[in-house]
Amino acid sequence: MTVKSIVAKCFPVMTIVLVTMLLTTGCSALKSKKAPTSSTASPANPVAAPQSKSVYLDFGDVLLPKRLKVDRKHSFIFSTSGITAGLLSMKGRVEVNSLITFFQNKMPVDGWQLISAIKASRSMLLFKKQSRWCVISITEGNMSTRTEIWVAPTLGGAQLGSQKP
Numbered sequence: 251m252t253v254k255s256i257v258a259k260c261f262p263v264m265t266i267v268l269v270t271m272l273l274t275t276g277c278s279a280l281k282s283k284k285a286p287t288s289s290t291a292s293p294a295n296p297v298a299a300p301q302s303k304s305v306y307l308d309f310g311d312v313l314l315p316k317r318l319k320v321d322r323k324h325s326f327i328f329s330t331s332g333i334t335a336g337l338l339s340m341k342g343r344v345e346v347n348s349l350i351t352f353f354q355n356k357m358p359v360d361g362w363q364l365i366s367a368i369k370a371s372r373s374m375l376l377f378k379k380q381s382r383w384c385v386i387s388i389t390e391g392n393m394s395t396r397t398e399i400w401v402a403p404t405l406g407g408a409q410l411g412s413q414k415p
Contacts, residue, residue, distance in 0.1 A: 304356070308338055309401050311360040312384060315352055318342040318397055335382070338399045346373060346390045349397060353386055 304313050307320065308327045324339035353375055354364060362377040362384060377384040385400040 304352075308336070309334055309384075309399065311362070311379070312338075312399060312401065313356045313360065314338075314340070314399075315342070315344060315349070317344050321396075333382075333403055335402050336400075338401075340397045340399070341394045342397075343393070344395050344397075346388050346395055349388050349395065350375065357384070 303317075304315050306312070307314055308329075318340035319342055321339040321341055325337055327334065327336040327338065329335075350367070350369065350373055354367070357364065357375075357377050362379050364375065365378050366374075366376040368374045371389070373388045375386040375388075377386070381404050383400075383402050383404060385398075387398040387400070389396045
């Protein structure tokens with residue numbers, strides 16, 4: 251018997267065995283894995299709290315999506331007693347419109363008032379709080395979206411649009 255004839259006889263059998271193995275083990279991966287609910291949870295099997303998709307970083311009152319990663323090379327933060335100001339530069343694969351919506355919805359929760367919004371190739375959101383301003387610049391790039399968050403204190407109670415002679 252030659253090697254060719256042995257392979258010719260074994261090939262159909264080996265093919266059937268491999269296909270059977272793939273079908274029986276492959277289907278087990280498709281079984282649904284239900285997360286425990288409060289009714290099925292026990293002290294030994296607690297329900298895990300869902301992870302937050304947003305986080306506070308340097309500015310304790312500006313919520314940020316976790317999908318944005320801080321670019322420390324292009325950021326600078328100044329902190330002193332009672333105030334944190336500066337620029338937080340971030341990048342991530344996030345759609346511009348979803349970022350704009352995120353900030354428009356989340357900033358008021360932390361006491362920020364939306365003053366102005368510009369939607370263009372470089373979108374800008376301007377927020378004001380009692381003693382601070384926040385400018386959020388969002389620019390879509392080829393591979394990622396750059397977001398810059400500027401936070402600055404107001405100058406001695408200066409009002410929007412007022413000028414001193």
